[in-house]
Amino acid sequence: MLEKGHVKEIIKSPYLLLVPALLFYLIFWFVPVATSLYESFTTISGKVGLNNFILVLQDSLFLDAFVNTLIFALLSLLLQFALALGIAVLVNQNFKGSKLFLFVILIPMALPPSAIGILWNTGLVESGWINSFLATSGIQNVLEALGILKGPTLWKAVSGLEAVMTLIIIDTWTVMPSVMIIILAGLQNFNEEYKEAAQIFGATKWQAFRDVVIPIIKPSIVTALLLRLISGLQVWLIGVMLFGFNNVPFLVERIVYYTDKVRTATNSYKMANAYSIFTLGHVFTVAFLFLRVTKDKKEGAK
Numbered sequence: 001m002l003e004k005g006h007v008k009e010i011i012k013s014p015y016l017l018l019v020p021a022l023l024f025y026l027i028f029w030f031v032p033v034a035t036s037l038y039e040s041f042t043t044i045s046g047k048v049g050l051n052n053f054i055l056v057l058q059d060s061l062f063l064d065a066f067v068n069t070l071i072f073a074l075l076s077l078l079l080q081f082a083l084a085l086g087i088a089v090l091v092n093q094n095f096k097g098s099k100l101f102l103f104v105i106l107i108p109m110a111l112p113p114s115a116i117g118i119l120w121n122t123g124l125v126e127s128g129w130i131n132s133f134l135a136t137s138g139i140q141n142v143l144e145a146l147g148i149l150k151g152p153t154l155w156k157a158v159s160g161l162e163a164v165m166t167l168i169i170i171d172t173w174t175v176m177p178s179v180m181i182i183i184l185a186g187l188q189n190f191n192e193e194y195k196e197a198a199q200i201f202g203a204t205k206w207q208a209f210r211d212v213v214i215p216i217i218k219p220s221i222v223t224a225l226l227l228r229l230i231s232g233l234q235v236w237l238i239g240v241m242l243f244g245f246n247n248v249p250f251l252v253e254r255i256v257y258y259t260d261k262v263r264t265a266t267n268s269y270k271m272a273n274a275y276s277i278f279t280l281g282h283v284f285t286v287a288f289l290f291l292r293v294t295k296d297k298k299e300g301a302k
Contacts, residue, residue: 033280039273044266052274055267065249068164072250073232073286076168081225083172084180089209091180092187106181108174117241120170124155124242131155156242163248167239174238175231179224186220187213222294229290233283251279 043051056062091102108116123130131152134140143149158166190213198208214221236252245257258265258272 036273036276039270040277044270052270055271056274056278061246061249061254065251065254068249069233069251071164072168072235073229076171076232077225077229079168080172080176080179080228084176084183088180088184088187091184106177109177113237116174117238121242126152126154159247163243167248170238179228182220182224186217190217226287226290230283230287233286251275255279
């Protein structure tokens with residue numbers, strides 16, 4: 001039996017504070033993942049094998065969903081990082097009106113995904129606010145004169161890469177502020193004396209920013225990009241709200257499709273679990289490679 005002194009040591013142990021988090025992950029993450037893993041490798045008859053993954057590979061939209069997910073995650077990551085870094089640097093200058101500018105930039109973060117879907121859904125229709133803005137501002141006439149557009153654009157009729165690019169633009173408007181705020185936090189904790197010292201020794205402003213500021217705030221940048229990359233690999237809701245199921249497929253969209261839309265089909269539940277495990281492995285692999293690449297670059301710089 002434990003002595004009273006040992007019991008007090010256990011109670012005071014800092015590891016005891018981890019128990020709620022461990023229980024949370026055990027109940028809400030490990031158990032569902034373990035269940036999906038079991039279901040994905042067992043058939044309806046109870047046989048263990050790769051039959052469900054074979055069905056996933058035979059899905060006519062699997063390749064499109066896989067490619068669209070990768071394109072969306074990578075292009076949105078690059079676009080949002082470039083914009084977020086530029087805006088963060090601009091806001092960090094504390095120019096007159098920077099607080100108001102930051103407030104406006106952060107507005108999309110306060111909107112729920114359903115509201116964002118409704119907002120853009122009303123804009124992408126032929127008579128929506130996007131085409132109305134282009135017409136009233138005169139931009140429509142300019143684009144038509146250049147041969148870029150021919151009349152009001154049917155935004156919701158686009159497909160393939162055009163549809164993915166449309167979703168990237170909408171997603172950038174929505175989540176770029178979250179990337180920007182993390183980078184801005186790193187910039188505001190940066191000691192300006194380092195940059196000033198580099199400029200004293202002959203570095204230009206760009207060289208000081210590239211070789212001094214960026215390496216020092218790199219942890220903030222890596223954190224923001226990793227979170228954004230993982231989130232990009234899990235996109236589905238905005239695509240379904242704007243284009244519906246099957247029109248612009250993504251990996252997570254396939255999970256929802258087989259779980260909700262065709263759940264009464266013979267193998268739909270098993271395929272949904274197989275898609276879930278494949279997507280989970282895909283997310284872990286991309287995240288691992290991203291961290292490995294950023295770590296290797298850091299060690300190479302040293």
